[in-house]
């Protein structure tokens with residue numbers, strides 16, 4: 001299949017990008033200051049490359065926090081904001097707010113995000129990890145994993161990054177990974193999640209659920225299953241919030257392989273139907289990024305790359321992917337929209353479980 005496309009041979013990359021710009025587009029607000037480094041020579045597999053000064057967040061990033069990883073960022077005004085998984089020095093994870101002018105150098109709040117309930121009273125989760133940050137209409141939503149008599153999903157909303165109001169838990173236990181779509185689909189909010197156990201979960205497929213009001217969730221559908229390829233044979237889970245594009249929802253997710261030394265987490269790519277996102281249109285049989293660098297292979301949990309956010313600019317086609325590395329650091333990687341979509345399509349293999357509506 002690869003030979004059929006000239007898109008990956010030297011200068012042809014640029015030609016291909018120009019040729020397809022007219023046809024393919026991300027549907028999102030422009031972000032002219034998306035963090036970026038041009039593609040280096042010698043990329044032979046998926047057209048994605050790491051920031052050469054990774055990791056962008058190192059160890060002991062702030063007082064009482066030993067490690068920051070698996071964190072989500074987005075443009076905010078002229079600058080950037082993010083929700084960061086901070087592993088405290090007592091070992092308990094919580095969420096911290098961070099701000100940046102360039103989306104590379106981050107300043108973190110010393111205190112955890114002070115969640116409140118609907119009456120304005122303090123309402124802190126016992127623990128909170130793997131946060132995502134997604135704007136739908138005029139509200140920012142934070143989605144994370146927390147204790148709800150077992151691991152489940154926590155939710156909060158903010159309009160100003162000053163008051164963070166908890167919402168009802170969307171799902172009963174156990175579920176440890178959830179991401180919201182950035183717009184309503186057919187009038188409903190849509191959340192992607194991965195039902196699991198309360199431990200390290202040796203299984204797991206991606207589902208979606210709908211809600212008219214962010215309180216009541218239903219109309220659950222299966223999106224895609226594990227076991228598709230060897231690198232994602234144990235479990236899969238949502239990653240960055242899906243990007244709306246002319247081709248469908250572009251999804252960067254994580255896939256886990258089991259080895260005699262434990263799990264290995266890689267990044268996968270898929271494209272979901274815009275109106276029925278439980279239908280997978282394309283799913284790349286190859287990982288698009290797998291642990292290779294010291295900060296991905298070595299750390300608190302070795303061999304983990306865990307995507308949680310993108311910053312992307314429809315005008316230039318630039319996508320910056322933020323990922324947790326080895327449960328210890330934040331890494332940044334780059335790709336061009338058209339090139340990554342071409343790669344996903346070129347190596348796409350979908351099965352019946354992927355392409356069906358996901359309802360039984």
Ligand code: BMA
Pocket residue numbers: 070129130200201265301304306324327
């Ligand atoms: C998963 C989650 C992630 C973590 C990964 C690797 O189950 O807990 O937060 O990055 O394991 O340890």
